[in-house]
Amino acid sequence: MTKFFHRHLTTLCLAVLGSLMTLAVNAHGFDVGDLFVRHPYASPSLEGVKNGAVYFKGIKNNGKTADQLIGARTDVAQTVQLHEMRMDSNNVMRMKELAAVDIPAGSEVVFVRGQPEGYHVMLLGLKQVLKDGDRFPLWLTFKHAGEVKVEVYVQTAKAAAQAEEHKH
Ligand SMILES: [Cu+2]
Numbered sequence: 001m002t003k004f005f006h007r008h009l010t011t012l013c014l015a016v017l018g019s020l021m022t023l024a025v026n027a028h029g030f031d032v033g034d035l036f037v038r039h040p041y042a043s044p045s046l047e048g049v050k051n052g053a054v055y056f057k058g059i060k061n062n063g064k065t066a067d068q069l070i071g072a073r074t075d076v077a078q079t080v081q082l083h084e085m086r087m088d089s090n091n092v093m094r095m096k097e098l099a100a101v102d103i104p105a106g107s108e109v110v111f112v113r114g115q116p117e118g119y120h121v122m123l124l125g126l127k128q129v130l131k132d133g134d135r136f137p138l139w140l141t142f143k144h145a146g147e148v149k150v151e152v153y154v155q156t157a158k159a160a161a162q163a164e165e166h167k168h
Pocket of ligand 1: 095
């Protein structure tokens with residue numbers, strides 16, 4: 001009886017520990033110079049699908065000078081591009097490659113998934129399937145702050161965002 005109770009308690013403790021760890025991994029970020037890259041994440045990819053995208057909760061510029069995101073690379077894709085998504089006059093989402101994304105001084109630029117308009121880092125020619133729970137490194141290059149290696153968390157889209165998953 002005591003043994004059973006003890007085991008039960010251990011399971012409970014592990015469960016609590018597990019949820020604390022989940023809390024800890026839900027928020028992650030990377031500093032580079034005056035910039036803070038908040039929570040890089042990507043959608044899981046399906047077998048045979050060659051494209052993916054990386055998002056950020058935001059890239060914040062705590063400095064007094066504007067910066068620009070000018071490039072990105074990762075080993076999981078052949079080509080990485082900076083993309084802007086915009087709704088055209090026919091309400092069709094269009095994706096455009098950008099040479100740079102402005103990160104103005106004192107502000108945070110949002111790169112979240114599931115928004116009709118915004119930015120993302122496009123992964124073209126995926127070399128591996130991105131599975132929920134996977135992590136992979138991504139290098140971001142900023143004009144002034146330089147290069148930073150961030151860790152991208154692969155995670156399933158929230159229900160509300162799923163309809164917005166883009167394909168191209
Ligand atoms: Cu794209």
